[in-house]
Amino acid sequence: MVRVSERINFLRDEIRRHNKLYYAQDQPEISDSEYDALYAELKKLEKENSSLITSDSPTRRVGGEAMPSFKSIRHKTPMLSLENTYSGDDIKTWIERNRKLVSGGGVSFVVEPKIDGIGISLTYEKGVLILGATRGDGVTGDDVTSNIKTIKSIPLVLSGNFPEYLEVRGEVYMSRSSFSALNDERTRAGEALFANPRNAAAGTMKLLDPAKAAERNLDCFIYQAGVIAPKTSLKTHWEMLEYFKTLGLRVNSNIRKFDSISGMLKFFEEFANKREALDYEVDGLVIKINEIELYDVLGSTLKAPRWACAYKFPAVQASSVLQSVDMQVGRTGVVTPVANLKPVHLGGVVIKRATLHNFDEIARLGLKIHDSVWVERRGEVIPKVTGVIVSKRTGQEEEIVEPEICPACGSVLYKDDENVRIVCTNSFCPAQLERGVAHFASRKAMDIEGLGEKAVQALLVNSMIKDVSDIYALTEKELLLLPLFKEKKAAKLLEGIDKSRNRPLSKFLFAMGIPFSGEKVCRLVSRHFGSLEKIMSADESAFEEIEGLGDVRAKAIARYFSLPGTKTILAKMKLRRVAPESDSAPVSDKLAGKIFVFTGKSPMPREKAQELVMAMGGKTSGSVSEKTDFVVAGDKSGAKYKTALKLGVNVIDFEEFLKMTKEN
Template sequence: MDFQMAEKKVKELQNLLNQYNYEYHVLDQPSVSDAEYDQLMRELSELEKRYPELKTFESPTQRVGGEVLDMFEKVQHQSQMLSLSNAFNEQDLMDFDRRIRQLVGDDFSYVCELKIDGLAISLRYEQGLFVLGATRGDGSTGENITANLRTIRSIPLRLKQEVTLEVRGEAFMPRRSFEAMNKQRMEKGEEVFANPRNAAAGSLRQLDPRIAASRNLDIFLYNITNTGETEIESHSEALDFLDTLGFKTNKERRKCENIQEVIEYVQKWTNERPNLPYDIDGIVIKVDSLDQQQELGATAKSPRWAIAYKFPAEEVITTLKGIELSIGRTGVVTPTAILDPVRVAGTTVQRASLHNEDLIREKDIKIGDQVVVKKAGDIIPEVVNVLADRRTGEEVEFHMPTHCPECESDLVRLDGEVALRCLNPKCPAQIREGLIHFVSRNAMNIDGLGEKVVGQLFSENLIQDVADLYKLTYEQLIKLERMGEKSVNNLLEAIEASKQNSLEKLLFGLGIRHVGEKAAKTLAQTFDTLENLHTATHEQLTAINEIGEKMADSIVTFFEMEEVKELIHELKAAGVNMVYKGPKPVSAENAESIFAGKTIVLTGKLEKLTRNDAKERIEALGGKIAGSVSKKTDIVIAGEDAGSKLTKAQELGIDIWNEERLVEELID
């Protein structure tokens, strides 16, 4: 066979195998036998070996896993992957429905979908070709796991249309795959996975893609991040469009005209969930209209137009053997129940938080009690109540100590607080927990610095504050137990990379009392540099809407401390970024812009600007880009071949610009 014949045959086999793969893994309607499929795959593989230049990125032979990775690169999501607020009962759903009606009226519908218990991921396609896959991470930044995701056969490597888009979905391990994998692990004497969710997450975070390929994972896609390039007007239309592109969506979804139909759907799957071939942990309910989604908007953490109903938690009975105390980074003393190991919602539970002394008294919890345990939201173990009628008389009442179990300082209860607190700033437990917080995902996000490694570094006196992290050397780390050359190099690279984080990450990581993630971002956006914030007065801080008296007092006090001033000096000397890098809110500088505070929709093809360029320049001048036209839209910029969005803007009487007008305003 000459090259031209081989090229033709390879293309034919690739197309044929991709179609068979789609029929089997997406449609669940195989049209050929496994033996015939395998024979064609062998034929293609042999031709690609003979003519390697014919091997393409989207060839079905490239799904088996390739080169082993050293570490996962960080990936910035094109739009934030928000989490959903939760509903736990029918009343929560009715309250959600009432809030929607108050904001958009009575003319709307819902789409209900099964909430797959897996790992949220994002897939990016350019001109129809799969180019990037990432984990959710902290919602803004995830990890590049493209090589592992390519091994999931229900993910198309090339779409049926040459579109550029980013989609979201849930990767999971079917129950059959989970059971087969755990059986193999048991036979090899290896530790089994607790549940399919953990197994899926563990599989996709393997540095060797061949391991992921062997785990038989699957995926359901449920969202397109930006439908601006299409004429899609509803979430249900977006799901149908995903189907036409060759994605696998969950066919159990249902469009519901009112909240009663939603509740019926929830009840149906509460009863039928055991019959599914995969795990679900709830139902996702979304307002269908994209215009109404835009109108409803989102909070800092979750969209107002969607909610996740969580199935009732499984409850089990076990014995409370003891109560342990831990000291948090702010000095709060938290009691934890030590339990006889028991299986709850798929995992073995040995510990459960008791929150504070008042809760122990309120529930009359004693050491030795038989207690009911559940996982709140199927995640966090908690003691529900005590079975007092089973007491034998040998149970022991628990009393909180008067001194810190870590440093022996007095424990105090501050006015208005229920928790006991250690106020010693040099308490080893607080320092250690503060270090763990600083390196955590939502703060400085330093890979490889988990609780155990931080504890090890702290106990070896290699770190005493966060500035010490940036002084660690290869020679110090290589001597530590379970730290090989590759681990040390990866850790040092992750520490170095964290120096480039935007200011809000550093602010949150510093652990200023009362300053959470949202407040840290607001402060970073407002003051732009740590130096500006460092010198801010109480009056300047309380002038910001989100900053109250208590938080302002805490911030001023924090930056007045000599040890904080020295810490900032050390971090600055180490090269840690202290400037905000994200998009700026509307400020005095751009408040005069015609775009300031306006909601703008781009539609049609632009000639002089790319869509991303137009978006960035409008946002820099205080404008907000939306994906669909609604009554809250201020300006629609219509390029060539603008479709239904232009028509809708005309119907609503919205200000419509052409590209020439946009360019003129940007230049001015």
């Protein structure tokens, strides 16, 4: 018995401590599900050992605690919490139980998104907002009227046919976009980040300066009537919500009404998929019985009403510990830091690794090895580390050091100017080769039929290719040495390889996996230069001239083409008759040799106009220089226009430009 009582005391102390961290300081150290587990264990032990129950146990309380800095408000009727359910079966049980209690009468249901914010109560007298209070412990809350009044979606005065006295309940929340803006701001100011929008909303409600609260951009949805005087004749909750809207109260637009369980469960599924696209966090759905007259029949338990329950979605956030950081080399050589975490259960899976994106992100988070961290996993995406739990630091944390050499090949890494990405530019880096070859052969790149993942692996394992140019030296005899290839298959692959020799230049560039260069960038480069030879002899300034490329990318691409490894591969390619064709061969030479610069508004997409110039043998550039022949100006302003005047370059408008392309 001693051990059970010790455990119970420990759990009570822990829960109280976490309550304080959560409610008073908005700096939780554990996730909701971890908290729920502690709570559930305590509840179970108390149930099994009823002699050990005390009236001050956290399980006897309704919810959090009201904070001392605001005036305490006693709610006219308690703001109860909701019973939680976690599965369709739980809900079926809940519904059956209620049906029995109301002796099988007609029951319908209203389903509402459970916004992850903080519960509030609003009181209107003669249509004027006189009180805004937090839920607090459910019995007493804080008077936060001054902060409530800063929330634009809460009307200060009701419209329509409002009652003499109205108390409504709702959820104050912070949108995801406001939340990330706030945390960015705090990063810049060197302040601790909020773990999630709910903590940020709670923290904002506790600000003593309403002007500061107003900057935080909170929002609110109303979902329940508290006290209405005189009593209304409305029969259903659904009608009540409709009535709220006529008063100017904001009601969530994703609320639905159901007569059957099956329709309801289908909606659950639909909504679970949809919720990540919303600009606010939804951690579940609330199911309420629609018929208000049944509320009195059903009544409530000590903590929760029987006529409503919450269906909780699997958790998306958990706390863990960063044990170490791996450096992963991607196909294009970009080195990505990956977190190795203390394994943690989250949304039904065990999370051990999470992406850290890049070193900028590590700096933004202020992350160190051995830090306690927040981990999030939404939908099917890769888990990510979203924050550091600074209060858990012991002083033993270690800085995460940026690597200087490639973990896969040992060559010196290259850091781009913005310091965000670290790249291995060794064209023979083994970490990049397998994925690099597969990418090279893929449809959007060289489109080599027959060179799938398995074939690539077989060729690499048998050292038949050491870089992508070796693909073009493969022979039938060699291929037939591999069990994977029979005559027909080998012939098909060789045919596919041969066909790819004259792929469009933009596809070839994309295939090469140039750092920071997706399809669009490759098209820009290809169009600008027109041939591989010209690209190979271009210097950095030539790349900087390409409109829409940006200096950072221009530098990285120029560097890529200057590397000995790249030069070797391209020379081998040429030797092996790989000759990419210019993307769009000029259809005429009307603008041959002429260099155009576009600026200002354009009646056609800029890219289209550039294509037109190139189709007629001309060139386009992003900046005006002595070499420019024409500046096509959408309006007579801007730096390019002024430079053109200064240099005496011809300035024409779009009409003239179009005329030029049509003249014979």
